[in-house]
Each structure stands twice: as structure tokens, then as C-alpha cells.
Amino acid sequence: MSWTLLSVEIALAALGSVLLMLGLLLPEKGRRVMQPVAVIALLGILILGGGLYTAQYSLFNGNYQIDPFGSFFKLLFVAAGILVILSAGRYLERFEERVNEFYSFMIFALLGMVVMASAGELITLYIGLELMTVSFYILTAYLLQDKLSAEAGLKYLILGALSSAILLFGISLVYAVTGTTVIADMAAQFSMQPVMIAGIILILTGFAFKISLVPFHMWAPDIYQGAPIPVTAFLAVGSKAAAFAAMVRVFVIAFPVSTFDWPLLLAILAAITIVVGNLIALVQTDIKRLLAYSSIAQAGYIIVGLVAYNTYGLKGVLFYAMLYVFSNMGAFAAATIVEVETGSTDIKAFNGLARRSPMVAAIMTVCMLSLAGIPPTAGFVGKFYLFSGAIQADYLWLAFVGLIMSMISVYYYLKVAKAMYIGTNDDVSAIKPGKAVGAALWVCLAGTLLFGLYPGPLSNLAQVAIQIFL
Amino acid sequence: MLLLTNLIGFSAVYASWKVADRVKEFFSLLLILITGVMGTFLTTDLFIFFMFYEVVVIPIYLLVIMFGSSKRVTKEYAGMKLTIYLLIGSAFLLVALVALFVKSKAILGFPTMDMFTLASADFPIGFQIFEFVLMALGFGTLLSMFPFHAWSPDGYAGAPTAVSMIHAGVLKKIGGYGLIRIGLMILPGGAAYVAPIIAVLALGNVVYAAFICLSQKDLKYIVGYSSVSHMGYVLIGIAALNLISINGAIIMMFAHGVMAALFFAMIGNLYEKSHTRNVDDFGGLAHQMPRLATGFMIAGLASLGLPGMVNFIGEFTIFVGAFGTYKVLTILAVSGIIFTALYILRTLGAVLFGPRRPEWDHLQDLKGVEMVPLLVLGAAILIGGIAPFTLMDLINLGVGDLVAQLGSLQIGGMF
Numbered sequence: 001m002s003w004t005l006l007s008v009e010i011a012l013a014a015l016g017s018v019l020l021m022l023g024l025l026l027p028e029k030g031r032r033v034m035q036p037v038a039v040i041a042l043l044g045i046l047i048l049g050g051g052l053y054t055a056q057y058s059l060f061n062g063n064y065q066i067d068p069f070g071s072f073f074k075l076l077f078v079a080a081g082i083l084v085i086l087s088a089g090r091y092l093e094r095f096e097e098r099v100n101e102f103y104s105f106m107i108f109a110l111l112g113m114v115v116m117a118s119a120g121e122l123i124t125l126y127i128g129l130e131l132m133t134v135s136f137y138i139l140t141a142y143l144l145q146d147k148l149s150a151e152a153g154l155k156y157l158i159l160g161a162l163s164s165a166i167l168l169f170g171i172s173l174v175y176a177v178t179g180t181t182v183i184a185d186m187a188a189q190f191s192m193q194p195v196m197i198a199g200i201i202l203i204l205t206g207f208a209f210k211i212s213l214v215p216f217h218m219w220a221p222d223i224y225q226g227a228p229i230p231v232t233a234f235l236a237v238g239s240k241a242a243a244f245a246a247m248v249r250v251f252v253i254a255f256p257v258s259t260f261d262w263p264l265l266l267a268i269l270a271a272i273t274i275v276v277g278n279l280i281a282l283v284q285t286d287i288k289r290l291l292a293y294s295s296i297a298q299a300g301y302i303i304v305g306l307v308a309y310n311t312y313g314l315k316g317v318l319f320y321a322m323l324y325v326f327s328n329m330g331a332f333a334a335a336t337i338v339e340v341e342t343g344s345t346d347i348k349a350f351n352g353l354a355r356r357s358p359m360v361a362a363i364m365t366v367c368m369l370s371l372a373g374i375p376p377t378a379g380f381v382g383k384f385y386l387f388s389g390a391i392q393a394d395y396l397w398l399a400f401v402g403l404i405m406s407m408i409s410v411y412y413y414l415k416v417a418k419a420m421y422i423g424t425n426d427d428v429s430a431i432k433p434g435k436a437v438g439a440a441l442w443v444c445l446a447g448t449l450l451f452g453l454y455p456g457p458l459s460n461l462a463q464v465a466i467q468i469f470l
Numbered sequence: 471m472l473l474l475t476n477l478i479g480f481s482a483v484y485a486s487w488k489v490a491d492r493v494k495e496f497f498s499l500l501l502i503l504i505t506g507v508m509g510t511f512l513t514t515d516l517f518i519f520f521m522f523y524e525v526v527v528i529p530i531y532l533l534v535i536m537f538g539s540s541k542r543v544t545k546e547y548a549g550m551k552l553t554i555y556l557l558i559g560s561a562f563l564l565v566a567l568v569a570l571f572v573k574s575k576a577i578l579g580f581p582t583m584d585m586f587t588l589a590s591a592d593f594p595i596g597f598q599i600f601e602f603v604l605m606a607l608g609f610g611t612l613l614s615m616f617p618f619h620a621w622s623p624d625g626y627a628g629a630p631t632a633v634s635m636i637h638a639g640v641l642k643k644i645g646g647y648g649l650i651r652i653g654l655m656i657l658p659g660g661a662a663y664v665a666p667i668i669a670v671l672a673l674g675n676v677v678y679a680a681f682i683c684l685s686q687k688d689l690k691y692i693v694g695y696s697s698v699s700h701m702g703y704v705l706i707g708i709a710a711l712n713l714i715s716i717n718g719a720i721i722m723m724f725a726h727g728v729m730a731a732l733f734f735a736m737i738g739n740l741y742e743k744s745h746t747r748n749v750d751d752f753g754g755l756a757h758q759m760p761r762l763a764t765g766f767m768i769a770g771l772a773s774l775g776l777p778g779m780v781n782f783i784g785e786f787t788i789f790v791g792a793f794g795t796y797k798v799l800t801i802l803a804v805s806g807i808i809f810t811a812l813y814i815l816r817t818l819g820a821v822l823f824g825p826r827r828p829e830w831d832h833l834q835d836l837k838g839v840e841m842v843p844l845l846v847l848g849a850a851i852l853i854g855g856i857a858p859f860t861l862m863d864l865i866n867l868g869v870g871d872l873v874a875q876l877g878s879l880q881i882g883g884m885f
Contacts, residue, residue, distance in 0.1 A: 374528055384517075384564075417532070422546075
């Protein structure tokens, strides 16, 4: 076995530890280098991951799978990590001496996600999941003086532990029937028993918590609102994508549709999620809560791809997860700038942003439109894949629900645009975002428009990645 | 159709010569809008068609909320209503297009979005009906088909002049264009089945909207509802499914486009100077503003279908074509002309003629660049009206094949 196959994981673990030590060794002023160090190291890891993209190996007796599907998500997580760290810079100044730990927790959460995407076995998957969520418990409560943040941290800890327990219980039930926890061996041992169905449903519930499907979404808005914005962004983008990656791998490979119709179950959940998420988002006045409900609805869209369970659908899941990184990160980066500048996360804080900083307002608008699925942004192409898949799989009603609700969602996304373009603000001083945040915004804009106008390359990557399921 | 777009786009820029605030944003959004419209008319691929169509919606929203006016409804309300209506319509459309895409794989062996390839495929009749209903909903919303027209008057009233011009002039026509190009061409069977229902709804457009116009006091609302009413003629023309009526529908779209654009340009100009659009506030404006009055007269008379104007050609052709298919409906629809005449003449009389009112003495007549929309659009109306063959030939070229395909089908359904 060649260790280079695991180089992404090893490099991430090393980077996390190095950053932790660097923070202790460096004098106060020297800590400014941590952001560039983290970003450059992650860029290196991104290239490393890109180089390994087509590798396909089964390590540790199938417990760990290196394949394009996992690699696709690894690239996604690392890209999300880079964008989060870029956009977090000035926000983090308020943490003073605790900044170094912040970076290393971010990296460890990232490592957890990477493990989840590649785990070929349920216990490994669970370990990845715990590594990720434990890091997030701490990150969520990072604003020590802030009651909301502390509350969010505690809530996340309790609900997260509960959902992990449910997932673990589901895994043990499935293990009881099949006698294995290796995902690839399960389908062969599959037998239709009540215990098995209970196990599948519990596993589904555990994942549904992580990706905040209705009715398991209650935690998301409070935690998104309470957590520091960069953490919220990473939680919304990375942790969800990781849960999706694991979910697709487990459900598609281990549980044959012919014996248990889990897509129907998921279709119902997806429809409820899309409707509820979008409708509640309509009345939100806080940007973080708005994005939280929007991300609940987005999770519903992505699940549609898994429901469809065919080439278009699965490709859609991957495509959408990737574009979601760019569009959502763009929105969060803009929200971070506004919060740093005004100290508020109310949508009113966006009033008049188009005059204060036309660039930020324009990029925010494009990202919002992408989330709403308006062409020529990437969101439209992603939705096109997802709903084509659903229609092909004869879930026409689901496509209807999804598309109509996504048009309704335009209302609340445009509400932000409206505030930026016609809202008036007493403070009209120009906002100059820092270089790092600016770079993050431009990358998000480029990703959102590029994948929208020229979806070919990303679509091919996704196509390669889903070959293992076909 | 491209001719129409350019004509109106050109005039719209002149009509908004006076936008002083945030000029850059205004014109860049306007150009995106025009690009979207052109793309829609040029493409032969459904996917691209849909993409351009949606590109159009968002700039309109931004233009309305940034530059619109809040008279009877706030501009935020108007903009949002317009956007949501159009987008929900487009959701139906998207489902229809994707279903078509997926189905084409079963029929042709490979999935395609090319209009011509799809047109050659033979879809089962049940599927065609289902598809056509979805498309009628989608395009119908855009064309302000009764009862999905509610966005149109509010939207126009809230929008700045140039947007009203482009929207009423061209954008609505994407609906008609789509119905003819995609609906009739790819799904002739479904069209034949659903057409009678559309014809009945179209009658609703014509008569109901005309009645509303009779009681309106705001100039923009009058033109807004009258445009809903005129779209009824277009829909009847499309629903009759024969060469003459479809030709008529296309001419009518062109005619209405030019006419509505001219009307909105004139109203916009008047509003800019007088800050009111209430019919009762005006009177005898022909004394102070003879050129503006000329523009109003041309647009108004074209709107009521006076012979010599291009609208007459359109209406006449539609009725000739449709009479063979729906006798009763056509007769009822013709009555719409009477009501149109009623409200248009009432409005023109109240605004332009009557004794000179001294409070409007300070108003300046059109001059310089303000004349451009009047000249260009007025000329188009008159040339089309006096020499209709120039247009007819162009249209026949495009529609001939389509109707040959329709000829073999029986109109079925409700009647």
C-alpha cells in the first residue's frame, strides 16, 4: 500500500497540528501570518487532491475507499475551507489570542469531512463524523461573551450527540442483520426484516439531522444565528456536503432499492423540506436566519437528486453541492463584511450597500440569484440536473414542488437585493473590504458564473465521480 | 421579431434620456434586458431559450424597484408581483421543457433540446396534451392570459417608461412567440386539443380587460389593461390554428408592440413633466403640446384598430382566420373593438381636447431627442398599416411549414 494515497488526510492532520503549535510559539503580532499559512497550505492540499483525482483503491480491507467520488468531495471541502478562512480574517480579530486554535479546529473539522467522504465502512464514517461535529461544537460556542453563541454551542452539542446516537443505533441494527459494517459487503447480506428497516430508518434520521431535513431541522436556525459567521458558513457548506457524501455512498451501495423503497421516503422528506424551508425563510429579517432556512431548502433540493437515483440525479447532487459552496460562501462572505462593518446581521444592515460598496452588492446579488436558481448562474444548471433526474425517475410531482418553491424563494433572496439597491442608510461611507475577503468574493463570483455559463468541466468531473455507482 | 426588439430598444433608450440618478446602473440593466430578449428570439435550442428568458426577469425587477414610480401601488409591490408571476409561470415552463427533454430520449433514442429535431418527433397524444397545458400556463402567464394577467397593469404602472415600453412591446411577445414556435411546432396534437380552452380564456382577456379599462383613471393602467385586452386577440389568433389567423396573431404582436411602446413613451414623457397620470387632471393638452398630442393620437387610434394603422391589419386578419373555427367566440371578440374604441376615445378626448387649461401652460412640448420614439414608432405603425405586404411576406416565410403540419389535425376538445 502506498502512503501517497492518503496524503490529503495526512497533510491535513499535520497542518492542523502545526497551526496549533505555531499559535503557541509565535508572538502576538506574528500570528497574522497564520491566515496566509493556512490558505497556502490548503491550496497545496487542493492541488494534491486534484492530482489523486482518478486514483481508485480500496485500503484497509475496504474500510477506506480512495475513489473519484470521495476525491470530488475532498476538493469541495478544501475549497470551502480556503474560502472560509479567506473571508474570516478580519472577523477573527475579536478572538485575540484564541485565533490559533480557531484555525486548527477548522482544519480538524475539515479532516473529519474528508474521512466521511472516503469512509468505506460505517464505523470509520462515524469516526469522521464525530471528528467533524466535535470540532464544530467548540467552534459554534467560540464567541465566549455572547449568550446566543453559547446557547448555540450547547444546543448543537445536545442535539448533535442525540443524532449521532441515533445514527450509531441504526448502524448497530444494520450490523445485527448483515453481520458487517463494510458498506460494499452489505448489499449481498441484505435481508428484508423489520430490524433492518428500523436500522435504515434510524440511519436516515441520523443523516437527516446533519443535513437538516424537515422535521429534523429545528436546530439549524438557532445554531446558524448564534455561531460566528465563518463557522456558520462552514457548517452550512462543509458539514452538509460531508453528510451528503456519506449518505449517497451508504444508501446507493448498501441498500438496494428493489427491496426497500427508500427513495419514496426521501422524496416525501425532500418535498416537506423544500416547502417548509422556503416558506419560513420568506419572513426572516436576520441574514443568518434567512440563509439558515435557505440552506434547509437547498438541502431539500439536493436530496431530490438522491431520490432520483440515476445519472442525472446523482450528478446533480455533486454538481449542486459544489456550486453551493461558491454561491453560499459568496453570500456569507458578504454578510461577514457587513457584520464587521455595521456590527449587525439584520437585513436592514444591508441597506444602501450598493452605494457603499457596489462590488460587494453586485456579487451578493449574483450569489443570491444562483441560490434561487436563476440563469445564467450555476444554481440554474444544478437545479436543471437535479430535476431532470427526478422527472426521469417519474417523480414529476416532486419536480413541480421543487421548481415552484424555488421561484417563490426568489422573493426572499431579492429582499436582500432590494435592501442593498434601494434601501437608505444614514451611514453612507464607503466600505472597503480587505484583500483576503475581496479575493474570496471574486472566487465565489467566478465559480458561480463559470459553472453557470460553462458547466462542462465540472459536469465531467461529477460524471467521473459517480461512475462507481453505475 | 428582432426588428421589433431593436426598434423598441432603440426608442426606449431615447425615452429615458432624462434618467439622472444612477445612470450607469440603469443603462447596463437595460442592455442586459435587451440582450436577453434578443437571445430568446434567436435561439433554436430550448435550453438556451429558457435561459435567456429568465435572464430577462431579474433586470426588470431591479429596474422597477430602483427607478419605478409609486402611484397607486408601491414600486416594490409592483416589481415583486411581476417577478413572482413571471417566475412561477417559468417554473411550469421548465417542467414542460425537461419532461420534453426526457421523453425525447424514449421517442428518438437520444435526448435533445433542439427545436427542429423535437418537431420531427411524434409524441403520444396524452403526453402532448399534458405538455401543452404546462406551456400554455407558462407562456400564458407571460402573455398575460386571463386569469393570469394581474401582474401586467400593476407592473407597467410601477415600471419606469423604458421598461414599460420594452416589457409591453417585446417581452410579452416572447409568450406568443413561444406558444407558436414551441407549442404549435413541437406539440401540434396537444395544441389542437387545448386550443378551444385557450380561445375561451382569450375572450375573457378581450372583453373583461376592456371593461376594466372603461373605469380606469390612471393613464398607465388604461394602457396596461388595454394591452391585456389586445393580447386576447393574439391568443384567439393562435388558438384558431390556421395560416391566416396565426399570421394575424404575429402581425398583431408586432403592431401591439409598436403601439404600446409609443403609448408608454408618450405617457412617460407627460408624467415626467406634469407629475400626474390621472386622466381627470388633464384637458386640452393639444393646445400646449401639439406634438405629444400627435403621438397620443397615433397610438390611440392604432390601439382601437383604425384602418391605415398596422393594428387594423392584425385584427382584421385574426378575425378572418378565426371566424372559420370559432364563430360565436369571434363575434363576441369583435365586440371588444367597440369597447376599445369607447375607452380610447374617452381618454384621448379627456386628455387632449377640450378647453385650454391654464395650469398646464408651463409644459414644454416634445423636442430634440424626445421626438425619436414618436418618429420611429409612429412611422412603423403607419408603414405597416398602409403597406402590410412588407410584413406579411416576412411572416409567411416563417409560418408556412408550421401550418402545413397543423393542417392534418382536427381541432378537438370541448367543442
